[in-house]
Amino acid sequence: MAKIQFIDFGGTARTVEAEPGSTVMEAAIKNGVPGIEAECGGACACATCHVYIEPDWQEKVGAPSSMEEDMLDFAYDVRPNSRLACQITVNTDLDGLTVRTPEKQA
Amino acid sequence: MTETIKTDCLIIGAGPVGLFAVFELGLLDIRAHVVDILDKIGGQCAELYPEKPIYDIPGFPTVTGQGLIDNLMKQIEPFGPTFHLNEMVAEMQSLGTPTAPLFRVKTNADTIFEAKTILIAAGGGSFQPKKPPIPEIETYERESVYYAVRKIETFRGRSVLIVGGGDSALDWTLNLAPVAKRVTLMHRRDDFRAAPHSVEQMRALVRDGAMDLRIGQATKLEGQNGRLEKVLCRDNDGGEFAVECDAMLPFFGLTMKLGPIADWGLSLHENLIPADTEKFETSVPGIFAIGDINTYPGKLKLILSGFHEGALAAQKVQRYVYPDRRVTFQYTTSSTSLQKKLGVA
Incomplete structure (x- = not known):
């Protein structure tokens, strides 16, 4: 298991356990983390699981694929560290990953 | 009736x-x-x-x-x-x-x-259309900010800023370019998810000086009484620029x-x-x-x-x-x- 920390727009942090192989979005939904909507259920088709990767983690998490970049065009308040949580697969290297959720998803 | x-x-x-x-x-x-x-x-x-x-x-x-x-x-x-x-x-x-x-x-x-x-x-x-994260955008929704084109005539002779990189943004850029006074397309990156053919057509118009392309994101709207005059923008390196326009069409999906x-x-x-x-x-x-x-x-x-x-x-x-x-x-x-x-x- 890997621990993932979500910090919401108001600054409240929540840490959840995520299974390697699952996605950061799934970990959020399973644990009822607010600030992640995932309208499309993980199809990379809605941009409502948008998160900001904390700077320390950007290198480990990596850059979005071109399909994900296309979807990020539709996200709210996109920044250089924006990713879609449904496209980040959890592995033990990401244990301790911290992401922030935006003010709103849409 | x-x-x-x-x-x-x-x-x-x-x-x-x-x-x-x-x-x-x-x-x-x-x-x-x-x-x-x-x-x-x-x-x-x-x-x-x-x-x-x-x-x-x-x-x-x-x-x-x-x-x-x-x-x-x-x-x-x-x-x-x-x-x-x-x-x-x-x-x-x-x-x-x-x-x-x-x-x-x-x-x-x-x-x-x-x-x-x-x-x-x-x-x-x-x-329903997604709205971009710009403060007070609602103020301009009656007269200057539109999330869809109902009538092309609405934009005749106006300076139009179109925001987005998908098919809606590119299609309307191409359709409004001949009608509007000036069309500026703005997108957060110089890559477009729209159909490659539309993107080529848009780039040709830019080369011919028939429209403008800017890379960046809108941060603030300026105008009076709900009438848009200028959109302040930020490029990816933190630089700021302004686009003068009296109509804005953000296309950020649904x-x-x-x-x-x-x-x-x-x-x-x-x-x-x-x-x-x-x-x-x-x-x-x-x-x-x-x-x-x-x-x-x-x-x-x-x-x-x-x-x-x-x-x-x-x-x-x-x-x-x-x-x-x-x-x-x-x-x-x-x-x-x-x-x-x-x-x-």
Whole structure:
């Protein structure tokens, strides 16, 4: 298991356990983390699981694929560290990953 | 004054669940009208994942969103539903009684229905444009900021800033460039998800000096009395620039909102509509909720659950539409009367 920390727009942090192989979005939904909507259920088709990767983690998490970049065009308040949580697969290297959720998803 | 459309059943939502409800109602001799806010049939399947495979439709090891919709359209062909696309239901008025319901429903395009029953199959809600994160953007929505082009003439002779990198942004850039005084397209990166052909055409216009392309994001709107004069922007390196314009068209895709149905007086639970599990009727007799929009103990948001819910709701709709009919349950495999309705007997 890997621990993932979500910090919401108001600054409240929540840490959840995520299974390697699952996605950061799934970990959020399973644990009822607010600030992640995932309208499309993980199809990379809605941009409502948008998160900001904390700077320390950007290198480990990596850059979005071109399909994900296309979807990020539709996200709210996109920044250089924006990713879609449904496209980040959890592995033990990401244990301790911290992401922030935006003010709103849409 | 438009003519009132009288119907046995008004279905809200042309997604898979609404479409299959047409089939189940059709077998019971109930014709339906279907309203959807999108300009195409298929709901989320067609809008969000037309090419993505679905693996949990019984009998289809794999089918794409669009493939499922195409098959459903073939399946309901014998029942010839009438579709009202590009329309959103707005006001609802109850004209009947709990035992003989009748509803008057008006859409945002002023179509008026008088329906004996209503099936709400609205999925995640109606698709509405996403708004970009710019403070006070609402102030300008009356006169300067538009989320869709209804009439090209609105933009004649104006300086238009179009924001986005998808097909809507590129198509309108190309269509408005000859009409507007000046078109500026702005996108957060110099890569576009729109059709390559449109992107090439846009780049050619930029080369010819017929329009401008800027890379960046809007941060602030400036103007007076709701009239836009200037949009302040930030490029990816933190540099700032301004685009002078009196019209802005942001294209950031669609999101789903429950919309005016929220004001119909139905009991709601966290933007979902509670329904019973026998008939999938809401707190208002004659109004049903099926598919992702409803909630009940054990609810699963699966397309197959919505199919089941539609079949059961149709049985109760029959009670309202044909109160004196003696109900006999029949199978399409063996009933010649059902087969006649399907046009296969």
